[in-house]
Amino acid sequence: MLELRAVTKRYGKDLKAVDGVTLSLGRGVVGLIGHNGAGKSTLMAMIATLARPSSGQILFEGADIVRRPEAIRGRLGYLPQDFGVYPNLSALEFMQYFAALKGVRDGARIRRLLELVNLHEQAQRPAASFSGGMRRRLGIAQALLNDPDILVVDEPTAGLDPEERLRFRNLLGELGLGKLVILSTHIVSDVESIATELAVMRSGRLVAHETPDAILARARGQVWSASVAEADYGALRERVRVLQAQRQDGRMLLRIAHPELPCLGARAAEPSLEEALMAQRYALQAEAA
Numbered sequence: 291m292l293e294l295r296a297v298t299k300r301y302g303k304d305l306k307a308v309d310g311v312t313l314s315l316g317r318g319v320v321g322l323i324g325h326n327g328a329g330k331s332t333l334m335a336m337i338a339t340l341a342r343p344s345s346g347q348i349l350f351e352g353a354d355i356v357r358r359p360e361a362i363r364g365r366l367g368y369l370p371q372d373f374g375v376y377p378n379l380s381a382l383e384f385m386q387y388f389a390a391l392k393g394v395r396d397g398a399r400i401r402r403l404l405e406l407v408n409l410h411e412q413a414q415r416p417a418a419s420f421s422g423g424m425r426r427r428l429g430i431a432q433a434l435l436n437d438p439d440i441l442v443v444d445e446p447t448a449g450l451d452p453e454e455r456l457r458f459r460n461l462l463g464e465l466g467l468g469k470l471v472i473l474s475t476h477i478v479s480d481v482e483s484i485a486t487e488l489a490v491m492r493s494g495r496l497v498a499h500e501t502p503d504a505i506l507a508r509a510r511g512q513v514w515s516a517s518v519a520e521a522d523y524g525a526l527r528e529r530v531r532v533l534q535a536q537r538q539d540g541r542m543l544l545r546i547a548h549p550e551l552p553c554l555g556a557r558a559a560e561p562s563l564e565e566a567l568m569a570q571r572y573a574l575q576a577e578a579a
């Protein structure tokens with residue numbers, strides 16, 4: 291459905307915000323993962339035709355959207371990171387405004403979307419009085435007005451409380467059925483349960499594109515749990531990568547990434563996706579060193 295070929299975006303002479311990304315995506319929820327500054331927003335803005343690649347091609351169902359942005363615009367829903375609401379409009383008026391801009395005349399669709407994001411009971415309230423999570427949900431409803439085939443959502447869970455986060459995650463998981471949803475985050479657990487694929491970016495480059503299961507499978511046997519005496523912890527930390535450390539009753543409870551048994555008494559542990567990604571990164575670093 292969407293194909294990126296060697297897509298690069300330069301800012302100035304020295305910075306490649308996105309560096310030669312080649313990626314082919316079908317339907318499902320793609321978690322675009324990377325630290326702040328990895329290039330996620332820039333990549334998404336190019337897919338949404340709001341930034342032009344410096345080089346490379348982006349094809350949507352075979353059409354070159356850099357040359358012909360209209361080939362994707364009508365089929366796209368986009369929720370940018372800095373999505374804002376208009377202070378004087380209620381949620382309903384906000385939706386009506388965007389529906390008019392997008393040429394959507396179906397009033398019942400607005401009601402259905404407000405129900406989908408669970409804002410129908412607050413439809414008359416000024417959107418400016420909404421919590422962060424409610425605003426994001428309104429943002430999703432707005433992005434869905436044209437029934438898009440591809441939905442691009444930039445850091446949707448930033449600043450949300452745990453309950454809002456969960457609700458938002460479930461909503462995006464449901465939307466992923468039948469569409470391509472690209473969802474960026476630096477919090478792996480936000481996409482762990484809903485992503486059908488993960489695309490991992492680092493310093494503008496795509497460093498992995500795999501299913502969560504494949505990443506987890508590779509990390510098995512590389513992640514360990516261990517309980518060590520506090521006095522031994524310092525020396526161990528010099529030798530192995532500690533993913534997590536917790537002090538308990540004079541001992542240290544550890545999660546460790548290491549290619550082999552890291553210390554006596556350590557036990558192979560079932561990695562979380564975040565641990566698996568960290569283990570993968572350390573293994574790549576060790577290979578490169």
Ligand SMILES: Nc1ncnc2c1ncn2[C@@H]1O[C@H](COP(=O)(O)OP(=O)(O)OP(=O)(O)O)[C@@H](O)[C@H]1O
Pocket residue numbers: 301305306307324325326327328329330331332333371445476
């Ligand atoms: N308009 C711009 N002009 C110059 N540099 C930019 C511009 N937009 C982004 N950058 C730089 O490009 C790099 C990638 O930024 P980008 O926002 O795409 O990363 P990100 O992974 O989305 O990070 P975040 O999660 O913080 O948004 C960063 O070094 C950023 O400072």
